[in-house]
Amino acid sequence: MIFRQLLDGATSTYTYLLADPSTRAAILIDTVFEQHLRDVAILRELGLELRWTLETHVHADHVTGAWLLREATGSQITAPARAGVTGADRLLAHGDVVTCGAVALEVRETPGHTEGCVSYVLADHRMAFTGDALLIRGAGRTDFQGGDAARLFHSVREQVFSLPSTCFVYPGHDYEGRTVTTVAEERAHNPRLGDHVREQDFVGYMENLGLPHPKRMADAVPVNLACGRPKDPNAGPRTPTWGPVIRTFAGVWEVPAEWVFKHRRELHVIDVREREEVVASPLPQLHEAIVLPLSELRSKLDTVPRDRPVVLLCPAGARSAIAATILEKAGVQQVASMRGGILEWLALGFTAAELRTPA
Ligand SMILES: N[C@@H](CCC(=O)N[C@@H](CS)C(=O)NCC(=O)O)C(=O)O
Numbered sequence: 001m002i003f004r005q006l007l008d009g010a011t012s013t014y015t016y017l018l019a020d021p022s023t024r025a026a027i028l029i030d031t032v033f034e035q036h037l038r039d040v041a042i043l044r045e046l047g048l049e050l051r052w053t054l055e056t057h058v059h060a061d062h063v064t065g066a067w068l069l070r071e072a073t074g075s076q077i078t079a080p081a082r083a084g085v086t087g088a089d090r091l092l093a094h095g096d097v098v099t100c101g102a103v104a105l106e107v108r109e110t111p112g113h114t115e116g117c118v119s120y121v122l123a124d125h126r127m128a129f130t131g132d133a134l135l136i137r138g139a140g141r142t143d144f145q146g147g148d149a150a151r152l153f154h155s156v157r158e159q160v161f162s163l164p165s166t167c168f169v170y171p172g173h174d175y176e177g178r179t180v181t182t183v184a185e186e187r188a189h190n191p192r193l194g195d196h197v198r199e200q201d202f203v204g205y206m207e208n209l210g211l212p213h214p215k216r217m218a219d220a221v222p223v224n225l226a227c228g229r230p231k232d233p234n235a236g237p238r239t240p241t242w243g244p245v246i247r248t249f250a251g252v253w254e255v256p257a258e259w260v261f262k263h264r265r266e267l268h269v270i271d272v273r274e275r276e277e278v279v280a281s282p283l284p285q286l287h288e289a290i291v292l293p294l295s296e297l298r299s300k301l302d303t304v305p306r307d308r309p310v311v312l313l314c315p316a317g318a319r320s321a322i323a324a325t326i327l328e329k330a331g332v333q334q335v336a337s338m339r340g341g342i343l344e345w346l347a348l349g350f351t352a353a354e355l356r357t358p359a
């Protein structure tokens with residue numbers, strides 16, 4: 001199985017990617033709206049087709065990326081049946097199985113953090129995704145959205161701690177950067193829910209957490225109840241439309257050399273090689289390209305034209321990637337690095353002169 005654990009640092013939320021290596025079909029568990037382009041990038045770079053998005057619950061601290069991903073990839077939105085959401089393609093109840101090629105996830109209702117929480121367990125019981133029911137050495141709070149400490153106690157004991165002791169447990173969040181635990185570890189060492197803790201101790205513990213409500217709760221919950229569909233349908237991180245621009249998992253906007261060639265007269269092309277390199281290099285200067293070396297870029301930001309999209313290039317597309325990031329941070333709206341660089345340009349059979357604009 002292909003497996004990735006992805007982090008949204010702003011909310012300490014984990015998103016899990018599971019995919020079948022032979023059919024390339026993929027599942028994402030608990031996506032984050034703001035991480036849309038990251039999720040699309042990892043799917044593209046690993047050659048995966050997103051089949052399902054899964055939620056462990058209606059989140060109170062962040063907005064799900066499920067709706068954006070369905071728009072972008074045609075994936076199907078699932079949600080726990082008891083979560084009360086509208087707009088899902090499939091509602092999941094206890095005992096249901098979500099399959100995706102050879103990957104199968106069993107649905108276990110684990111209410112208590114919220115009324116509609118579920119956990120997902122791999123069919124061979126090697127991994128469980130517990131959302132905020134069981135956290136590493138902790139448990140999700142139980143003070144809103146139908147939360148109930150006694151129910152959570154039974155959910156974890158009966159649905160998670162009954163799994164094999166070696167089963168890996170992947171939580172929905174970790175606020176200390178811990179990534180994974182096991183059933184045995186939590187049974188032995190979880191201070192709230194370990195085998196040594198009685199139900200009334202857990203309830204007393206949870207009633208006295210005294211946490212402020214999540215900062216984004218009032219905005220996030222209604223949107224999550226609509227599967228992440230924002231009130232403004234154009235909101236959210238989207239792929240630009242000025243060209244076939246993609247955001248890589250490395251976080252760089254890129255366009256293909258072939259497209260740059262065809263559209264070169266509608267762009268500003270900037271060569272970020274050093275000046276002496278442009279003169280001495282066996283790689284020719286593309287004639288209409290502006291030479292603005294990477295080492296000068298930060299101090300000459302105001303010389304970068306902004307009236308057309310800006311495409312950056314260098315020998316292989318490495319330095320131009322950094323340059324694109326610098327310009328993006330400087331507020332240039334339409335900017336991308338040319339994938340593969342001048343080497344790719346030449347490999348495609350284009351010559352240096354072809355960037356010349358006819359007089
Ligand atoms: N400071 C965070 C709070 C996040 C929060 O309350 N997280 C919930 C999960 S949605 C939780 O159960 N936290 C457990 C804990 O902090 O012990 C925010 O404002 O978003």
Ligand SMILES: [Fe+2]
Nearest residue numbers: 059060132140
């Ligand atoms: Fe939560």
